[in-house]
Amino acid sequence: MSVARRFARISSAARPAGRRLLFRRAVVLGGSVAGLMAARVLSDHADEVVIIERDDLETLTVTDEQIAADPLHAVPPRPGVPQGAQVHALLPAGQMQLERWFPGFVDAALETGAINPPPGSGRFYLDGQLRADPPTGPAMQGLISSRPFLEALIRNRVLALPGVRVERGRAQGLTIAGDAVTGVRWIPEGSEQAVEQDADFVVDATGRSTRLGDWIGEYGFTAPPLQRMGIKLNYATAIYRRPPDPQVWTAISVVTAAPGRTARIGGFTPIEGDRWTMLVSGYADDRPSRDPEDYQRRCEQDFPAEFGDVARTAERASEIATYHQVDSRRRNFDELDRFPARLVAAGDAVASFNPVYGQGMTSAMLHASCLSDYLRGDPDLQRPATGYFADVRVVVDAAWQISTMPDLALPHVDGPYPPGYPVLQWFGRLMAQAAAKDRTVNRELGLVTSMLAHPSSLARPGLLLRALTATIR
Numbered sequence: 001m002s003v004a005r006r007f008a009r010i011s012s013a014a015r016p017a018g019r020r021l022l023f024r025r026a027v028v029l030g031g032s033v034a035g036l037m038a039a040r041v042l043s044d045h046a047d048e049v050v051i052i053e054r055d056d057l058e059t060l061t062v063t064d065e066q067i068a069a070d071p072l073h074a075v076p077p078r079p080g081v082p083q084g085a086q087v088h089a090l091l092p093a094g095q096m097q098l099e100r101w102f103p104g105f106v107d108a109a110l111e112t113g114a115i116n117p118p119p120g121s122g123r124f125y126l127d128g129q130l131r132a133d134p135p136t137g138p139a140m141q142g143l144i145s146s147r148p149f150l151e152a153l154i155r156n157r158v159l160a161l162p163g164v165r166v167e168r169g170r171a172q173g174l175t176i177a178g179d180a181v182t183g184v185r186w187i188p189e190g191s192e193q194a195v196e197q198d199a200d201f202v203v204d205a206t207g208r209s210t211r212l213g214d215w216i217g218e219y220g221f222t223a224p225p226l227q228r229m230g231i232k233l234n235y236a237t238a239i240y241r242r243p244p245d246p247q248v249w250t251a252i253s254v255v256t257a258a259p260g261r262t263a264r265i266g267g268f269t270p271i272e273g274d275r276w277t278m279l280v281s282g283y284a285d286d287r288p289s290r291d292p293e294d295y296q297r298r299c300e301q302d303f304p305a306e307f308g309d310v311a312r313t314a315e316r317a318s319e320i321a322t323y324h325q326v327d328s329r330r331r332n333f334d335e336l337d338r339f340p341a342r343l344v345a346a347g348d349a350v351a352s353f354n355p356v357y358g359q360g361m362t363s364a365m366l367h368a369s370c371l372s373d374y375l376r377g378d379p380d381l382q383r384p385a386t387g388y389f390a391d392v393r394v395v396v397d398a399a400w401q402i403s404t405m406p407d408l409a410l411p412h413v414d415g416p417y418p419p420g421y422p423v424l425q426w427f428g429r430l431m432a433q434a435a436a437k438d439r440t441v442n443r444e445l446g447l448v449t450s451m452l453a454h455p456s457s458l459a460r461p462g463l464l465l466r467a468l469t470a471t472i473r
């Protein structure tokens with residue numbers, strides 16, 4: 001089966017077909033987007049699903065109604081997810097997966113306060129030029145909210161499932177007998193003593209700094225190869241009060257690197273509670289600070305006029321939150337010869353990308369879909385979950401290619417370069433140029449950037465010819 005077809009299977013919107021019990025107890029380490037989605041899938045296969053999370057999710061859990069009544073205070077960012085204060089866009093493929101696993105999710109989110117801006121109220125700028133038809137078109141509409149809001153709605157639905165519960169504490173390791181995981185070691189909140197919890201299946205969803213490699217290393221297994229691309233990304237996000245009916249609801253500005261031009265991405269999107277969340281970013285030494293004057297100056301000088309308008313006229317409703325991400329990284333579990341059975345990793349623990357492409361949460365949701373396919377495919381649970389990791393690789397490759405190709409064009413990024421880089425680079429530029437002139441190419445590219453299709457789906461002779469014709473024209 002081609003990777004494009006495999007990707008289509010993984011990202012399918014088809015609802016799961018009932019429960020298929022495999023485990024007495026499954027344990028998920030980390031209760032953020034990847035962990036919650038994994039728990040949703042596991043609830044179809046285990047009597048009991050235990051999420052071990054270091055943050056106090058129980059106190060944080062408030063109902064949809066409470067969120068709708070007080071969206072400004074009901075769901076604050078939490079310490080375990082420091083990126084939660086930054087702009088988070090959900091790609092259309094992620095939205096589709098949420099609807100798949102929680103039917104009615106999108107309507108409920110909109111009723112609770114998420115925003116679907118009016119058609120035509122978004123602006124997309126590429127290198128300072130307003131583009132009528134942005135390649136990320138579908139991503140600019142739909143379900144827009146803050147990250148804590150979205151996570152809270154997912155959490156409400158997962159914790160309402162029979163058999164799913166949260167334990168607060170810090171995961172510290174695994175227990176492994178022979179070649180299979182038998183449980184986890186963790187320190188409950190308020191205790192100094194590690195305890196063991198038996199499990200028939202374990203998912204590591206502890207994020208990009210996972211210690212899974214060390215944990216399996218204690219039992220003589222090798223950590224997965226870690227590939228890194230140094231991107232030195234700097235984010236700064238502020239929240240503003242939004243008038244009820246602004247002319248422009250959303251704006252995104254992408255400036256690519258070129259001689260005399262500094263690569264920068266910025267955007268503002270409407271979120272629950274009549275607010276905007278606005279991002280300005282830079283790379284390497286171009287580092288926005290928490291100083292309001294610096295932030296305002298950047299909005300006015302480095303981005304299209306709409307950014308300055310918001311910063312000047314709207315009331316700022318938050319401190320400026322900054323975030324530095326050193327690298328994009330991936331762990332290639334599928335390349336290991338030996339790995340414990342009954343253990344998988346999901347979400348950022350597998351791969352975490354330059355966030356400007358908005359792929360992280362959607363990838364985590366697609367990993368959950370890989371887990372479902374694996375568990376429904378009659379797996380041999382005495383052997384490593386190679387089928388799962390092979391599918392996850394398809395998802396990671398797709399996101400990695402879309403995010404690292406443009407990142408490799410940044411002057412401070414020096415690899416690693418993929419095989420055939422010059423051809424891929426030429427192809428990427430061709431598609432980007434053709435998308436500005438041809439609606440079909442634009443739509444196909446949009447499907448790929450919104451993770452609804454695999455990048456290899458662009459390499460069709462007919463589409464290539466169309467792109468070439470469009471650029472020559």
Ligand SMILES: Cc1cc2nc3c(=O)[nH]c(=O)nc-3n(C[C@H](O)[C@H](O)[C@H](O)COP(=O)(O)OP(=O)(O)OC[C@H]3O[C@@H](n4cnc5c(N)ncnc54)[C@H](O)[C@@H]3O)c2cc1C
Pocket residue numbers: 029030031032033034035052053054055079080081083086087088089090091169170171172205206207208235323325346347348349355356357358359360361362364
């Ligand atoms: C600045 C920034 C902006 C981003 N913007 C976007 C965006 O626009 N769109 C998008 O889709 N994605 C975005 N992302 C990525 C997104 O945040 C993640 O991909 C997403 O949160 C899924 O991650 P995760 O659940 O795998 O890990 P995380 O969200 O990092 O969560 C890990 C969880 O594990 C818990 N944990 C960690 N260690 C332990 C332990 N030992 N014991 C118990 N619990 C533990 C943590 O408390 C946390 O809850 C962005 C990321 C960054 C950094």
